[in-house]
Amino acid sequence: MKSLVWFRSDLRIDDNQALKNACISSSEVHCVYLHSLNQNEAHNEANCKTHFIIENLKSLEEDLGRFNIPLTIIDSNNFLDDPNKILQIVKERNLQQVFWNNQVGFDEIKRDDMLKKVLDENNIKYSNYENGLVYSPGTLRTGDDRPYSVFTPFKRKWIEKFNIDLLDIEFNYTPKNNTGIKSNVNTFDFSFKKTHSVDMSLWPVGEKEAYKRLNDYLDQKVLRYSKDRNDPIIDGTSRLSPYFASGVISPRRCILEALKRNNFELDSNEIGIVKWIDEIVWREFYKNIMFCFPRVSKDKPFQEYTVNIKWRHDESELDAWKNGETGFPIIDAAMKQLKTEGWMHNRLRMVTAMFFTKNMLHDWKIGEAFFMCNLMDGDFSSNNGGWQWSSSTGTDAAPYFRIFNPLTQSKNFDKSGLFIKKYISELEDLDAKEIHSPASNIRSHLGYPEQILDLKESRLRAIEAFNSARN
Numbered sequence: 001m002k003s004l005v006w007f008r009s010d011l012r013i014d015d016n017q018a019l020k021n022a023c024i025s026s027s028e029v030h031c032v033y034l035h036s037l038n039q040n041e042a043h044n045e046a047n048c049k050t051h052f053i054i055e056n057l058k059s060l061e062e063d064l065g066r067f068n069i070p071l072t073i074i075d076s077n078n079f080l081d082d083p084n085k086i087l088q089i090v091k092e093r094n095l096q097q098v099f100w101n102n103q104v105g106f107d108e109i110k111r112d113d114m115l116k117k118v119l120d121e122n123n124i125k126y127s128n129y130e131n132g133l134v135y136s137p138g139t140l141r142t143g144d145d146r147p148y149s150v151f152t153p154f155k156r157k158w159i160e161k162f163n164i165d166l167l168d169i170e171f172n173y174t175p176k177n178n179t180g181i182k183s184n185v186n187t188f189d190f191s192f193k194k195t196h197s198v199d200m201s202l203w204p205v206g207e208k209e210a211y212k213r214l215n216d217y218l219d220q221k222v223l224r225y226s227k228d229r230n231d232p233i234i235d236g237t238s239r240l241s242p243y244f245a246s247g248v249i250s251p252r253r254c255i256l257e258a259l260k261r262n263n264f265e266l267d268s269n270e271i272g273i274v275k276w277i278d279e280i281v282w283r284e285f286y287k288n289i290m291f292c293f294p295r296v297s298k299d300k301p302f303q304e305y306t307v308n309i310k311w312r313h314d315e316s317e318l319d320a321w322k323n324g325e326t327g328f329p330i331i332d333a334a335m336k337q338l339k340t341e342g343w344m345h346n347r348l349r350m351v352t353a354m355f356f357t358k359n360m361l362h363d364w365k366i367g368e369a370f371f372m373c374n375l376m377d378g379d380f381s382s383n384n385g386g387w388q389w390s391s392s393t394g395t396d397a398a399p400y401f402r403i404f405n406p407l408t409q410s411k412n413f414d415k416s417g418l419f420i421k422k423y424i425s426e427l428e429d430l431d432a433k434e435i436h437s438p439a440s441n442i443r444s445h446l447g448y449p450e451q452i453l454d455l456k457e458s459r460l461r462a463i464e465a466f467n468s469a470r471n
């Protein structure tokens with residue numbers, strides 16, 4: 001049989017069920033990636049992420065080439081265009097079956113349903129699989145057969161049902177028959193214009209690099225994860241998220257390699273490893289939420305009453321936040337990290353998002369879109385989950401009256417101000433006492449802005465807005 005594998009957010013060979021099953025059942029395997037700048041823009045995909053994907057496609061082409069599997073890039077206008085593009089290549093090459101790995105967003109599911117219809121109408125077989133998740137979204141259910149909307153019971157069930165066969169991912173690829181088709185990644189015109197200022201050397205491309213990052217992290221740092229994960233100046237987290245988001249590494253691979261270093265214990269032994277796996281389960285949890293409650297995919301809050309919140313809109317505050325000029329050093333340093341690295345530390349994602357939605361009282365959807373437009377690891381479900389958590393509009397969200405004070409967060413998690421100094425050079429000579437909230441005369445002397453809002457007043461304003469929305 002001759003088959004087609006459609007790569008989307010799964011740019012890897014390892015633990016790629018679509019590719020593996022195509023290889024098992026077919027003598028000839030062709031691969032395709034549909035490139036659409038329009039669609040990327042419609043979904044707020046960051047320019048740096050598109051750049052990362054293009055470079056990873058080059059690496060994927062090489063890896064597939066070792067097994068005589070060509071990778072063809074095709075231009076597509078948008079998701080509506082995709083099914084016919086797939087049908088066209090299937091017909092042109094006389095292929096008999098199409099394989100792909102699922103995505104959980106509403107538009108993605110709708111696109112795949114259209115594809116299934118087109119393939120059915122043309123009597124072409126297809127098979128689809130999960131993209132490295134341990135459980136298919138929607139399959140873990142509560143006692144009364146509902147999808148989970150709170151993390152802790154979800155995780156409990158996740159562990160209860162777990163058995164090591166769920167991580168049975170080892171597979172030895174062997175060369176397929178030659179297709180006579182040449183890959184085109186290096187000659188394809190992606191029409192990509194670089195507009196970002198991210199230092200791409202932070203994110204070396206390819207599956208081998210991702211795997212190396214995973215093993216280095218597990219060998220050298222994971223045991224200190226619980227201790228180090230909240231301090232943004234310590235490189236205490238794995239920084240694997242861009243690789244997860246584009247599918248260059250699989251979550252099941254990460255969990256398996258972590259378990260190998262923990263006697264295969266999921267919730268005991270090394271606390272750092274247990275906690276790190278927990279975070280990968282959070283990722284799976286948010287994918288479940290998006291799948292089971294598609295409204296969150298459509299700009300709707302999980303907590304329905306919060307549609308009544310009267311969000312403010314102040315263009316100059318918005319610009320100050322985006323540009324890292326709020327006058328709150330920890331917020332500004334975090335926003336600068338986002339621009340220069342295409343990544344922000346998790347603690348600071350929570351702090352900046354909460355400042356945006358509570359102190360500024362701006363609509364979480366605007367912040368969500370801005371993050372997505374700038375994150376190398378932009379992942380719709382995790383980003384949406386994180387924003388809805390921070391704005392108290394989501395599942396399992398922070399209670400609306402528990403609002404992080406950015407100055408306290410700064411003192412607790414960047415005690416000596418080293419993180420702030422790394423990103424705001426104007427403040428590099430300040431001491432640990434002054435740096436979190438410099439006095440007015442120091443600000444004017446250093447050219448650092450005044451605070452754009454009063455923390456106490458803005459906190460009360462947010463609580464009032466949530467109270468009014470509830471009544």
Ligand SMILES: Cc1cc2nc3c(=O)[nH]c(=O)nc-3n(C[C@H](O)[C@H](O)[C@H](O)COP(=O)(O)OP(=O)(O)OC[C@H]3O[C@@H](n4cnc5c(N)ncnc54)[C@H](O)[C@@H]3O)c2cc1C
Pocket residue numbers: 229237238239240241242244245276279280281282283284286344345346347349350353371375377378379380382383384385386387390
């Ligand atoms: C407002 C906000 C927006 C976010 N947007 C994204 C996003 O677009 N893409 C994204 O991957 N993560 C997002 N997160 C989650 C988290 O901040 C990042 O996954 C994490 O910072 C990535 O760094 P790391 O790879 O070093 O993580 P590690 O701490 O090493 O964790 C390992 C992996 O677990 C997953 N993970 C960790 N924390 C979370 C979490 N809170 N929720 C879901 N998955 C998690 C990630 O895949 C991560 O790579 C967001 C969080 C918030 C609060």
